[in-house]
Amino acid sequence: MSKHNVSRRQFLNYTLTGVGGFMAAGMLMPMVRFAIDPVLSADKGGDFVATKQKVSELTTEPTRVDFSFKQVDGWYESEETNTAWVFKKDDGEILALSPICKHLGCTVAWNTDKSHPNQFFCPCHYGRYTKDGINVKGTPPVKPLDVYETKQKDGILYLGRLKPHGEA
């Protein structure tokens, strides 16, 4: 066992550096945390919401799927219910369209205009969209319907964020 001599000066140096280090870290950590906070926070918009729709029951005919989630609207948190029109495309891929008309925000429905069957129809200003959500030229909307991100888990349909048509 070698005898290691620590002088008083060394001992004080070590102790002060150690304690000082802790103090500096204690002050700096929250500041660093604060600076990179946006990176650390969870991405809330990316959350998927479970619907009650079984994926196996989806057909090529658009079906109305309601789903609810908590939403903060101004001061209040409320349970918001949204709707999506969901169907299987010819290649079997699922397409979930937002029912919000891109003209002024009314709610569109499938196949409700008798003179234009098999289209999405907006009752407010008679806007129309084809089955895959593309706006029909000559009607008020100038953009296609937005599309929900979709995911399947245990045979149940999950809906995620809304994206402009073509990106999802």
Add this chain to the structure above:
Amino acid sequence: MRWTAKELDMYSKSKEYVDTALIPLIPFSFGGEMKQTGSVNEFLSILSLEIEKQMKGRVLLMPTFHYASNEIDKVERLKHWADVVKENDIRHIFFLTSDYEWKKAEGKLENNLIWLPAIPMENLEKEQARATIGQQVIQILDIFTYNWENEKK
């Protein structure tokens, strides 16, 4: 569109597309009918917001017309509201109410009075309430579209 600064901005930009106003008529009183007016308030508030949500682009949801149950000049007051709205290029005005008193005055108001019995929301499960309101909304939307289509012709 709702009566909020943001949505009224939207209204100013697309005025030519908005030709319909919806005014909920909600009474209050104390005493025996107090709770009943509370039910009506809940029901009509939710219902009118749902209608607005479905028809955002064409219907302007006005601030609620509140009145005391025994108010005598409420019809006159509402007529004045309707006149103001009409002067501003809104052709269709709908009143939404659960109070039968208005039905008696329907002749004096040349606008569309939608009367429907209030559903006491406090007794319903959340899912049930949602389904019930959903049904009501669909039927009321029919009244709106019927009016619009008849005007078109």
